[in-house]
Amino acid sequence: MPDASHAVVALEGVGRVYPTDPPVNALVDVDLSIAAGDWMAVEGPSGSGKSTLLNVVGCLDSPTSGTYWFEGIDVSDLTDRERTGLRSRRIGFVFQSFHLLRYRTVLENVMMAEVYRRHSRGGRKERALAALDRVGLTPRSDFLPMHLSGGEQQRVAIARALLGSPGLLLADEPTGNLDSATSARILDLFDGLHGEGLTIVMITHDPEVARRAHRRIHLRDGRLEEVR
Amino acid sequence: MKLLRSGRRTSKVPLSGITPVDLADEASAGLFARPGRMVLTVSGTVIGIAALVATLGLARTTGNRILGRFDELAATEIIITTKAAGDGSTQEWLPWDAPARMERLNGVVAAGDLTYVDTNGALISTSPISDPSHQTEFDLPVQAASPDLFRAVRAKLSTGRFFDRGNSLRADRVAVLGSGAALRLGITTVNQMPALRIGDDLFLIVGILDSVGRFPDLMGAIIIPEGTARADYQIASPETVVVETQIGAASLVAKQAPLALRPDNIAALKVASPPEPKRVRDAVANDLNALFLLLGGVSLVVGAIGIANVTLVSVIERTSEIGLRRAIGATRFHIALQFLLESTAMGLLGGIIGASLGSVVVVGVSALRGWTPVLDPLTPLLAPVGGAVIGLLSGTYPAWRATRMEPVAALRTQG
Ligand SMILES: Nc1ncnc2c1ncn2[C@@H]1O[C@H](COP(=O)(O)OP(=O)(O)O)[C@@H](O)[C@H]1O
Numbered sequence: 252m253p254d255a256s257h258a259v260v261a262l263e264g265v266g267r268v269y270p271t272d273p274p275v276n277a278l279v280d281v282d283l284s285i286a287a288g289d290w291m292a293v294e295g296p297s298g299s300g301k302s303t304l305l306n307v308v309g310c311l312d313s314p315t316s317g318t319y320w321f322e323g324i325d326v327s328d329l330t331d332r333e334r335t336g337l338r339s340r341r342i343g344f345v346f347q348s349f350h351l352l353r354y355r356t357v358l359e360n361v362m363m364a365e366v367y368r369r370h371s372r373g374g375r376k377e378r379a380l381a382a383l384d385r386v387g388l389t390p391r392s393d394f395l396p397m398h399l400s401g402g403e404q405q406r407v408a409i410a411r412a413l414l415g416s417p418g419l420l421l422a423d424e425p426t427g428n429l430d431s432a433t434s435a436r437i438l439d440l441f442d443g444l445h446g447e448g449l450t451i452v453m454i455t456h457d458p459e460v461a462r463r464a465h466r467r468i469h470l471r472d473g474r475l476e477e478v479r
Numbered sequence: 480m481k482l483l484r485s486g487r488r489t490s491k492v493p494l495s496g497i498t499p500v501d502l503a504d505e506a507s508a509g510l511f512a513r514p515g516r517m518v519l520t521v522s523g524t525v526i527g528i529a530a531l532v533a534t535l536g537l538a539r540t541t542g543n544r545i546l547g548r549f550d551e552l553a554a555t556e557i558i559i560t561t562k563a564a565g566d567g568s569t570q571e572w573l574p575w576d577a578p579a580r581m582e583r584l585n586g587v588v589a590a591g592d593l594t595y596v597d598t599n600g601a602l603i604s605t606s607p608i609s610d611p612s613h614q615t616e617f618d619l620p621v622q623a624a625s626p627d628l629f630r631a632v633r634a635k636l637s638t639g640r641f642f643d644r645g646n647s648l649r650a651d652r653v654a655v656l657g658s659g660a661a662l663r664l665g666i667t668t669v670n671q672m673p674a675l676r677i678g679d680d681l682f683l684i685v686g687i688l689d690s691v692g693r694f695p696d697l698m699g700a701i702i703i704p705e706g707t708a709r710a711d712y713q714i715a716s717p718e719t720v721v722v723e724t725q726i727g728a729a730s731l732v733a734k735q736a737p738l739a740l741r742p743d744n745i746a747a748l749k750v751a752s753p754p755e756p757k758r759v760r761d762a763v764a765n766d767l768n769a770l771f772l773l774l775g776g777v778s779l780v781v782g783a784i785g786i787a788n789v790t791l792v793s794v795i796e797r798t799s800e801i802g803l804r805r806a807i808g809a810t811r812f813h814i815a816l817q818f819l820l821e822s823t824a825m826g827l828l829g830g831i832i833g834a835s836l837g838s839v840v841v842v843g844v845s846a847l848r849g850w851t852p853v854l855d856p857l858t859p860l861l862a863p864v865g866g867a868v869i870g871l872l873s874g875t876y877p878a879w880r881a882t883r884m885e886p887v888a889a890l891r892t893q894g
């Protein structure tokens with residue numbers, strides 16, 4: 252049994268079946284432990300269950316079997332509202348398609364991360380600027396996202412995910428829409444964040460990208476294989 | 480420890496939440512993301528509310544105008560005469576106590592009767608001897624009146640007094656002159672107790688009229704007490720009963736008059752409550768009001784559908800935004816709240832602009848027509864509230880749709 256008390260993420264016999272006709276076994280009996288400070292890549296071909304795994308880990312989706320502990324809390328015990336609270340404060344998300352609001356400036360997009368934490372607005376701008384500084388985008392804070400390159404947009408999304416120092420950064424194909432040079436910069440950034448102690452889980456189907464992580468797991472038809 | 484956990488659960492994780500300021504900020508950012516579309520969406524509500532406010536305001540304004548001086552005079556006047564006998568065989572009559580009977584009715588301010596006196600061609604003169612070099616005899620009409628007639632026709636004196644009940648009961652030979660008649664007779668004051676002769680009968684002049692509100696013919700006439708006329712000229716029945724009513728009582732009093740005056744034969748009387756301009760205009764205004772209220776209502780429905788439509792489109796367009804918000808901590812409730820707030824704000828905005836436009840229309844039309852604009856103070860206050868309610872109702876279905884979206888599925892759509 253994974254050490255539920257010290258790991259950030261601990262999965263035990265987790266399965267996820269989509270109740271379609273016929274049912275899809277997207278995750279089958281997954282045991283996984285992610286320690287604080289891990290920098291992990293999840294690899295696998297398309298349709299192997301990578302996104303499903305990330306959604307379960309990110310409390311966006313619930314397993315249909317098995318148990319999931321996040322920071323020692325049994326997530327299956329939690330209500331929908333509590334899982335939402337967990338996402339809001341403990342987990343940062345980065346998506347392949349950035350998911351920035353096109354009608355709000357870079358700074359406002361980053362500040363949005365605090366909106367659902369019932370925080371007062373005092374100091375929010377400074378915190379957002381500090382996050383933008385970590386990804387090197389302070390000079391772009393008043394731009395609209397459409398005036399940024401893809402790599403810059405993804406860095407804004409990372410800054411948003413970093414606001415409020417989450418315990419876990421989840422990235423689903425963060426470099427999927429970027430060329431290799433830009434991808435390298437994003438991965439450099441992840442390296443740096445890892446160096447600062449952040450726990451990172453990144454999905455990729457690209458072995459070149461996965462090589463940058465310190466730990467690699469492989470999914471095939473919903474089953475987990477550890478590569479290194 | 481175990482009890483505590485299985486009992487009323489206290490949350491192990493901090494819950495997400497949003498402050499009202501942040502909610503308002505997110506909603507307004509969502510609205511102003513597409514300002515052009517918001518303006519178009521709001522316009523339906525603007526037109527609807529403006530039409531309603533303008534219609535209600537103009538109705539109040541014209542309603543106020545009807546109480547103007549001329550209208551009030553006409554609307555409070557009833558004139559009762561006998562019906563001209565169809566075959567001429569029998570002459571119908573009015574009772575001599577007709578004024579008293581009318582004054583007993585609710586809503587009657589004053590009532591008097593008035594009868595033309597046939598003097599058999601007798602001329603009127605103020606001079607004891609006839610002077611061939613001057614005209615001293617005039618052919619002036621003589622009218623017999625009950626004392627209250629003066630009030631009923633709103634007569635005002637320039638000098639002297641009206642004759643009273645006692646003069647009439649004693650059949651005193653007194654007279655009140657219309658100002659025109661006084662002018663022709665060369666009488667300007669009653670200080671020296673001037674007298675006039677009707678034929679051979681001498682009458683004391685007690686007063687001279689300055690003006691009358693009704694029956695302007697009286698200004699050229701000699702008016703004598705009804706009792707005197709009955710004694711001296713054998714008149715059989717009052718010719719006309721003049722009634723002044725309270726505002727709004729005319730039609731009811733007119734209906735009751737025949738029964739009060741001739742319970743034996745209500746068909747004998749002709750009651751004229753002059754075509755009340757108030758009624759006519761009200762009828763016109765009511766038709767117009769109904770039309771505009773209908774138009775306003777239809778535009779409001781169209782406006783509501785517009786808001787519902789645009790909010791729904793916006794919910795679908797913003798699927799990926801909804802997914803993102805759910806990922807960063809928004810509950811279904813927070814999502815619903817934001818869309819409801821956006822649609823309510825559009826309705827409120829429409830209500831405010833519509834109320835202002837409607838008020839401008841009321842003031843503008845009043846200025847053109849020279850009316851005094853009147854607007855119920857509640858109208859411009861309630862209109863925005865109404866707009867907000869419309870927006871809120873329009874937003875419920877789209878907001879509900881937004882809450883049905885699963886975050887994972889919503890995040891798959893490209894943003
Ligand atoms: N909402 C869903 N309903 C039914 N099947 C799904 C759903 N989401 C994913 N799947 C299926 O589950 C499997 C794993 O999907 P996913 O986790 O998205 O894979 P990956 O991210 O590795 O491409 C696929 O076969 C996919 O078709």
Ligand SMILES: [Mg+2]
Pocket residue numbers: 301302303
């Ligand atoms: Mg995927």
